[in-house]
Amino acid sequence: MAEKLSFDRLDEAPDWVRNYYQIRLDVELRSVKADGFQRLFDRVMRTVHGRGYRDTAALGRLGDQGCDGYLQSERTVFACYGPDPYFRIRGAVAKFRSDLESSVKNFEIPAFMQKWVFVVNYPGTHPLLINEVMTAGVPGLMCEVWSRTDIVDLFMSGARRQxxxxxxGSLPKNSKYVGRAYVVPESTQLPRRCAEAAVQLLRARLRCDEYGYRSALAEWSGSVAADPFGALVAQTQLLLGAMGAMAMAGYFDPEKLRVAPLLREAELSRSAWRDDGQRAWNLMMTVLHSVDDAIERKDQYVAPSVDPIGEDIDKLLATVVCGNRLALGLIRLYSRKSGQFETECLEEAWRLMLEIPVMQDDKEHGRHVARIKKTGLLDGI
Incomplete structure (x- = not known):
């Protein structure tokens, strides 16, 4: 039974409750695209405004008239842009202009619409979009751009408990005791819930199961929010398993990574690779190189350096999300090379993920934490 909490809005909740829901939303925002982003935005708005917010649907040739959602109390029309596969500013500007033109054409100002908001699944507001807002020049209409940060801020300040x-979803029992996201758990076992949730997310994606993917995404986001460091450990292990399955079959040399094919299959942009994906990959490679400290490598390859995460929760979440994408890319590459079904390749990676020892005993636990410290992950703790 979920713990009874005495708060009406999220900004009145205990820190550990706020921490859980903020991480959960952040992970989901980083993981959705296109219509999935619009549906997630609808959920946030319903959480804050209840029935005062109306989500909309396109109808045949009429489309959605430039309105993806409507807040009646403030006469505000929302247009969402969750690019697939990734954000391009030119595409965002073009979408801004076309959606605004459609809204102005179809809705009366100010009787129906006195504010128009362009909502983008991007960490901040690009200057070119700010310029579009400043030069829109529609009489009687206020225009704004909301980024991912604005969505999270609105959610954290106004989400109602019910x-x-x-x-x-309700709070997991253990979320109160996780503490800050960068604290190393004392468990010597692979974080099973995090691991299973990460694999289930990939399985639904590979099966093209839209309903299953939504359910899996909610479960995965919840597992990351409840145990962020555990999710990082599990995701690194999953990436290691996916790489190991492909390498053991003779289709991949991790020391000679060709980035472009991997990013294409992972649906990851070059900028995302530079910012966060390379950190996830290098962390996996560091663990690979240090699996057995007693073995001296006789080749020229050395473990790569890893950008420290320290206490930066944003870096940690980005590393987990990009790690999941990279695992997806490896599974797809493995399927193309081997001719096996993608789900079969995933099951092989899952088996290896469970077989590769993370921490077998207290002594091994100490060595594992020492390896993680070498990467700089725990700097500042």
Whole structure:
């Protein structure tokens, strides 16, 4: 039974409750695209505004008239842009202009619409979009751009408890005791819930199961929010398993990574690779190189350096999300090379993930933590 909490809105909740839901939303925002982003935005708005917010649907040739959602109390029309596969500013500017033109054409100002908001699944507001807002020049209409940060801020300040549970689920029992996200757990076992949730997310994606993917994404986001460091350990292990399955079959040399094919299959941009994906990959490679400290490598390859995460929760979450994408890319590459079904390749990676020892005993636990410290992950703790 979920713990009874005495708060009406999320900004009145204990820190550990806020921490859980903020991480969960952040992970989901980083993981959705296109219509999935619009549906997630609808959930956030319903959590904050209840029935005052109306999500909309396109109808045949009429489309959605430039309106992806409507807040009646403020006469505000929302247009969402969750690019697939990744954000391009030219595409965002073009979408801004076309959606604004459609809204102005179809809705009366200010009787129906006095504010128009362009919502983008991007960490911040690009200057070119700010310029579009400043030069829109529609009489009687206020224009704004909301980024991912604005969505999270709105959610954290206005989410109502009852709607919060309905849209984002109840709190796991252990989330109160996880503490700050960068604290190393004392468990010597692979974080099973995090591992299973990460694999289930990939399985639904590979099966093209839209409903299953939504359910898996919610479960995975919840597991990351409840145990962020455990999710990082599990995700690194999954990436290691996916790489190991392909390498053991003779289709891949991790020391000679060709980035472009991997990013294409992972649906990851070059900028995302530079910012966060390379950190996830290098962390996996560092663990690979240090699996047995007693073995002296006789080749020229050495473990790569890893950008420290320290206490930066944003870096940690980005590393987990990009790690999942990279695992997806490896599974797809393995399937193309071997001719096996993608789900069969995933099951092989899952088996290896469970077989590769993370921490077998207290002594091994100490060595494992020492390896993680070498990467700089725990700097500042």
């Amino acid at each position: 709607a919060l549970v309905t849209e984002f």
